[in-house]
Amino acid sequence: MDDDLNQLEQVLRDRAAEVPHVQDVPPRMLVRARRRVARNALASVLGAVLIVAGASAGLGALHGPGGTLPGTSGSSAPPSTACAASDLQGTVSLEGAMGSVEGSIDLTNVGGATCTLTGRPAVSISDAQGNDVRVQVIASEPQWKANAAPQPRGWPVVSLRPGSAASVRVRWSNACPQLSGPVSWKIDLGNGAGTVDASSADASFVPPCNGPTDPSTLEVGPFEPSAGA
Amino acid sequence: MTEGEGGRLAELYVRHSAEATRLAYMLTGDRQLAEDLVQDAFVRLAGRLVHLRDPGAFDAYLRRTIVNLANSHFRRKRVERSYLDRTAAEPPRVGDAPDTGRRDELWHGLQRLPVRQRTAIVLRIYEDLPEQRVADILGCRPGTVRSLVSRGLAELRIHVRSDGDG
Incomplete structure (x- = not known):
């Protein structure tokens, strides 16, 4: 049965390979999405009107003679500034794993003020000639979740004081044809915040080519506080 | 938006x-x-x-x-039945590689399975998800996932053998 399972798995991988790695965003999908969000927003506004009406009535009752309502003002969070690429210094730390290389990209705040990182960066790799290495990016869970550790305070927002670092978990597999290194990593922070070049002695670490017909995969986790920070 | x-x-x-x-x-x-x-x-x-x-x-x-x-x-x-009939009628493609025929049989056999069995097999074997995660997605217990996968694979073997015999 093991043979059957292996063969079935191979069949599925072969069929998966028929689907192109990168797909253009269909304009029609965006139009449909906008319509749907507009419908939802209208429903939310109607719901909010009902809730506000109900809350006003309740507050009116609480603020009646002798009524107090502590702690309802000044509770809004202080504004935070998103980190710009120029605030950050990137380092890649990788080690070989079974058929892949894995580790983290650490981004240290070298600016003078606290800033925040949220979400998952777009990570790309280029070879020694500066050509993009084609990888299929797979979103993976953060290291703290993989370790079944408690959720870091404030996550998914990672707040970086000057000198502290955020980490992005990465695992890269099956680079074909075999790369001889060195490679360089680029981390696009998203939302127009810019791109950080990350390098280190380990940046020449590349995974083996295990399946020439299979895609090279790059698992990328979201920003999280660096374990060493 | x-x-x-x-x-x-x-x-x-x-x-x-x-x-x-x-x-x-x-x-x-x-x-x-x-x-x-x-x-x-x-x-x-x-x-x-x-x-x-x-x-x-x-x-x-x-x-x-x-x-x-x-x-x-x-x-x-309600297209599953008509889809199954259609795919069942498709002759398996036979390519140059000796295993291609059997691989096509496996693929078509998989598509002929009941949708929950197929989903459990794909999530376990292709997506490599743990039983608990598959169970969460299918809204069942991990034991049910095990049973769906095992029954699906057994049926798949029967499909492939009977296709191969026929």
């Missing part, structure tokens, strides 16, 4: 649509249908992006949405 939200949806599509289309293709056996299901899934998720505080959870949301849409497609359209 603001321009920023539209941009975020487009960015998520670029990152996740290929993998989502592969999953939908495994579940439906039909590339065009798979692409349609993936677009439907993104349209659905567009309305929830604001509430999706954990960006790392997007792929899990997307996977669950694809599975649900594939299931409801087969249920709503």
